[in-house]
Amino acid sequence: MGFGGYVVRRLLxxxxxxxxxxxxxxxxxxxxxxxxxxxxxxxxxTPEVVQEIERSMGLDRPLPVQYWRYxxxxxxxDLGESASTGRPVLEDFRQRVPATLELTLASLLVAIGLxxxxxxxxxxxxxxxxxxxxxxxxxxxxxxxxxxxxxxxxYVFFYLLGVAPPPLGRLAADVTPPPRxxxxxxxxxxxAGHGGALLSALHHLMLPALTLGFAVMAxxxxxxxxxxxxxxxxxxxxxxxxxxxxxxxxxxxxxxRNALIPVITVLGVIFGFLMAGNVVVExxxxxxxxxxxxxxxxxxxxxxxxxxxxxxxxxxxxxxNLAVDLLYGLADPRIRxx
Amino acid sequence: xxxxxRSFFKLSAGAAALGTVGFRPVGGAAQDKRTIVVAWDxxxxxxxxxxxxxxxxxxxxxxxxxxPIAWKVQPIKDKPGFSLSRPAEWDGAIAESWAAERDGAxxxxxxxxxxxxxxGRPVTAQAIKYxxxxxxxxxxYMRLLFPSLIGVKSPDQFEVRDEHTFAMRMERPNPMAxxxxxxxxxxxxxxxxxxxxxxxxxxxxxxxxxRNIAGIGPYRLVKNEPGAEIVLEATNGYWRPEPxxxxxxxxxxxxxxxxxxLLKRKAIDMVVGRPGLSPKNVKSLEGEQxxxxxxxxxxxxxxxAMNGKRAPFNDVKVRQAIxxxxxxxxxxxxxxxxxxxxxxSPLPHLTxxxxxxxxxxxxxxxxxxxxxxxxxxxxxxxxxxxVRVGYVTHEQASVWLQRELEKIGFKVxxxxxxxxxxxxxxxxxDHELSIESWQSWVNDPWYHLNFLxxxxxxxTNASFYENPVLDKIIDESLAETNPERRLGSARxxxxxxxDDAVWGFLWYDSWTRVMKTDITGIEKRWDTxxxxxxxxRT
Numbered sequence: 001m002g003f004g005g006y007v008v009r010r011l012l013x014x015x016x017x018x019x020x021x022x023x024x025x026x027x028x029x030x031x032x033x034x035x036x037x038x039x040x041x042x043x044x045x046t047p048e049v050v051q052e053i054e055r056s057m058g059l060d061r062p063l064p065v066q067y068w069r070y071x072x073x074x075x076x077x078d079l080g081e082s083a084s085t086g087r088p089v090l091e092d093f094r095q096r097v098p099a100t101l102e103l104t105l106a107s108l109l110v111a112i113g114l115x116x117x118x119x120x121x122x123x124x125x126x127x128x129x130x131x132x133x134x135x136x137x138x139x140x141x142x143x144x145x146x147x148x149x150x151x152x153x154x155y156v157f158f159y160l161l162g163v164a165p166p167p168l169g170r171l172a173a174d175v176t177p178p179p180r181x182x183x184x185x186x187x188x189x190x191x192a193g194h195g196g197a198l199l200s201a202l203h204h205l206m207l208p209a210l211t212l213g214f215a216v217m218a219x220x221x222x223x224x225x226x227x228x229x230x231x232x233x234x235x236x237x238x239x240x241x242x243x244x245x246x247x248x249x250x251x252x253x254x255x256x257r258n259a260l261i262p263v264i265t266v267l268g269v270i271f272g273f274l275m276a277g278n279v280v281v282e283x284x285x286x287x288x289x290x291x292x293x294x295x296x297x298x299x300x301x302x303x304x305x306x307x308x309x310x311x312x313x314x315x316x317x318x319x320x321n322l323a324v325d326l327l328y329g330l331a332d333p334r335i336r337x338x
Numbered sequence: 339x340x341x342x343x344r345s346f347f348k349l350s351a352g353a354a355a356l357g358t359v360g361f362r363p364v365g366g367a368a369q370d371k372r373t374i375v376v377a378w379d380x381x382x383x384x385x386x387x388x389x390x391x392x393x394x395x396x397x398x399x400x401x402x403x404x405x406p407i408a409w410k411v412q413p414i415k416d417k418p419g420f421s422l423s424r425p426a427e428w429d430g431a432i433a434e435s436w437a438a439e440r441d442g443a444x445x446x447x448x449x450x451x452x453x454x455x456x457x458g459r460p461v462t463a464q465a466i467k468y469x470x471x472x473x474x475x476x477x478x479y480m481r482l483l484f485p486s487l488i489g490v491k492s493p494d495q496f497e498v499r500d501e502h503t504f505a506m507r508m509e510r511p512n513p514m515a516x517x518x519x520x521x522x523x524x525x526x527x528x529x530x531x532x533x534x535x536x537x538x539x540x541x542x543x544x545x546x547x548x549r550n551i552a553g554i555g556p557y558r559l560v561k562n563e564p565g566a567e568i569v570l571e572a573t574n575g576y577w578r579p580e581p582x583x584x585x586x587x588x589x590x591x592x593x594x595x596x597x598x599x600l601l602k603r604k605a606i607d608m609v610v611g612r613p614g615l616s617p618k619n620v621k622s623l624e625g626e627q628x629x630x631x632x633x634x635x636x637x638x639x640x641x642x643a644m645n646g647k648r649a650p651f652n653d654v655k656v657r658q659a660i661x662x663x664x665x666x667x668x669x670x671x672x673x674x675x676x677x678x679x680x681x682x683s684p685l686p687h688l689t690x691x692x693x694x695x696x697x698x699x700x701x702x703x704x705x706x707x708x709x710x711x712x713x714x715x716x717x718x719x720x721x722x723x724x725v726r727v728g729y730v731t732h733e734q735a736s737v738w739l740q741r742e743l744e745k746i747g748f749k750v751x752x753x754x755x756x757x758x759x760x761x762x763x764x765x766x767x768d769h770e771l772s773i774e775s776w777q778s779w780v781n782d783p784w785y786h787l788n789f790l791x792x793x794x795x796x797x798t799n800a801s802f803y804e805n806p807v808l809d810k811i812i813d814e815s816l817a818e819t820n821p822e823r824r825l826g827s828a829r830x831x832x833x834x835x836x837d838d839a840v841w842g843f844l845w846y847d848s849w850t851r852v853m854k855t856d857i858t859g860i861e862k863r864w865d866t867x868x869x870x871x872x873x874x875r876t
Contacts, residue, residue: 299758
């Protein structure tokens with residue numbers, strides 16, 4: 001079977017995975033303690049009012065019926081309604097997913113842009129000051145909770161130095177937002193050729209992306225360093241040294257290219273870290289993505305948003321892993337896709 | 339992909355430069371004087387005036403809709419720029435005047451002439467009737483409050499006498515009627531705009547009004563992006579003089595530490611919400627250059643609910659012992675930092691009829707131990723103390739309580755629950771001890787006691803207190819018009835609740851707002867939610 005067939009088969013395998021995810025996310029919301037109808041009814045409610053709301057939310061029906069209503073709604077694109085915003089969950093997601101994606105992608109770029117060079121340099125200059133600094137940075141990124149790093153960066157760059165924008169959204173108040181195409185402000189602004197908005201969007205993205213990127217950078221750096229060390233000891237690199245090839249070409253040409261292959265594998269893992277880290281970083285920077293939305297939904301046990309959030313993360317995972325597998329096959333011809 | 343060291347450093351230097359150069363300094367610089375920017379952490383849950391639960395919904399409705407009459411606010415001595423409402427004082431709004439008939443059993447509202455909805459249609463007595471009819475019959479607060487508190491059970495009791503005269507006929511005179519009319523739930527919606535959206539299944543267009551504002555008020559909602567911002571703009575051709583602030587921007591900032599930094603950097607004008615800032619953070623902003631704090635006592639009650647249906651809290655001696663063990667003298671400075679008042683009665687200290695001298699309770703651990711001994715309960719008693727996640731003052735107070743309660747024979751486990759769990763467990767009667775809070779929109783002793791102490795108030799009487807004598811007093815007093823008798827029996831009721839130690843009495847909140855020094859015209863009403871109409875920048 002060729003490459004195309006492999007992709008189709010993988011995509012078909014997504015279906016049972018997603019069915020499993022809907023069952024789990026549905027079960028999850030029903031296993032959690034708390035009655036969403038009570039929250040919705042408010043403090044002055046009477047038992048009759050709560051019953052009425054339970055009926056309107058379908059909470060009085062048997063679980064299989066509720067599950068069927070949920071899934072059939074899902075197929076129609078109806079994800080339910082959020083109690084905290086009063087809007088269809090789909091509308092909330094349309095507004096928030098791009099913000100989360102933008103932050104995730106930017107953090108991924110930060111992590112790669114800082115993590116890979118650091119890994120390479122610390123392998124090449126093994127046990128030098130630089131290697132130690134990179135190790136400390138890596139450990140620090142993992143050890144320091146991102147809400148703390150985030151606050152620290154805000155305190156220094158926003159409060160003390162005044163070079164970062166206030167944590168009040170994705171654009172400065174006096175900048176007209178670019179026309180919405182992708183919802184990713186940076187890309188929309190670039191596409192519209194709106195320089196002011198582009199700068200403002202990057203400016204607002206700077207600290208959140210740095211915070212989140214820093215938190216997930218460590219595994220990447222360690223992975224690049226380890227493979228790089230291994231490769232630098234390998235026969236073909238030794239042969240290249242012996243042949244008198246320039247150091248630079250050996251390290252950054254032959255060795256680095258091969259060291260980057262495992263990085264693709266780590267990306268899947270890093271993506272998971274990013275999704276989890278998002279929730280915290282979005283809170284700290286008032287970034288209007290899915291993070292705070294999901295937390296509020298959990299606290300008030302709002303079924304629509306919780307189920308949709310779980311589903312969204314699962315779908316993202318499935319596709320990222322698929323992409324990783326495909327990239328891997330492309331990057332390393334020794335790997336056969338079957 | 340060739341990255342050598344030199345180009346890596348060049349790249350990083352470039353990135354750093356992008357971060358620092360080329361952006362003007364931020365924070366309060368180029369802001370329009372007639373725009374106010376405030377930070378909070380709430381969204382609009384619904385725009386239906388009958389149904390909102392979230393502060394975001396309430397504040398938006400209170401600023402976008404007028405009510406027939408409104409709570410009057412008056413300047414406070416020694417606090418220039420701030421105003422407060424006082425008991426039993428109202429202002430005309432959509433109704434320019436009001437009168438009582440049948441000894442007060444009928445309230446007649448005279449609709450102000452020449453007031454128009456944004457659609458251009460005049461505001462009439464028919465419109466008021468539509469709003470009240472809707473409140474009484476659509477799901478929401480008024481459907482409960484009208485019949486249970488002031489005996490309005492049928493839409494026939496709302497009467498249009500002519501184009502500009504509306505009357506509400508109650509079964510009996512009731513001193514709470516005016517306050518009930520002043521609630522923001524009675525928002526002036528435009529019937530002609532709403533009716534086309536009504537359906538058979540939804541005759542009051544609740545689905546449509548959830549997401550739309552259709553009526554008259556000083557502001558209109560121009561942007562609602564949940565989790566990001568809400569923007570209000572002054573209504574064109576409004577019947578009162580136009581407000582100073584043409585634009586109100588309410589920014590969603592979920593993290594309290596951010597709100598503090600934003601204030602300190604003067605990037606916002608004010609922090610609002612309940613509570614927008616914990617007492618500790620308000621304290622830390624005292625004396626901060628360029629900021630001022632508005633702090634007045636308020637009616638929000640915080641108390642330790644003791645489940646009277648469960649041993650050992652069904653024993654009055656145990657409940658009294660707990661009241662003697664509450665380290666209130668430590669909680670006030672260490673948890674509330676002075677931004678609160680000690681609770682000495684089930685009634686708020688600003689409510690008519692409040693008696694602050696009935697409570698014998700003060701921290702006295704010996705007396706508490708003595709009472710526990712008299713109760714004859716076997717110690718140690720394992721007990722769970724429930725608090726809600728994110729309620730900072732409750733979480734902190736629970737630790738102080740734990741320490742003292744363990745001295746008198748309890749083994750306290752603090753349980754933190756989410757809102758949804760907390761409410762469910764509370765209503766099922768499965769809490770033993772829990773820290774609850776309550777704020778009465780109507781500042782009346784019987785409104786308050788009816789919800790919190792009457793045995794029929796199943797969802798709000800968190801201690802499950804059942805006392806037929808008190809029930810009878812509440813029932814008789816709800817509509818008592820003689821002020822002396824009304825307040826006299828309030829004293830009797832407070833004595834009963836205090837002697838029975840129904841709650842562990844904790845504290846009343848202060849209403850605090852931290853803002854830039856140039857903001858003035860901040861008003862606090864009984865419902866605690868700000869209206870921006872009178873706010874100004876000097």
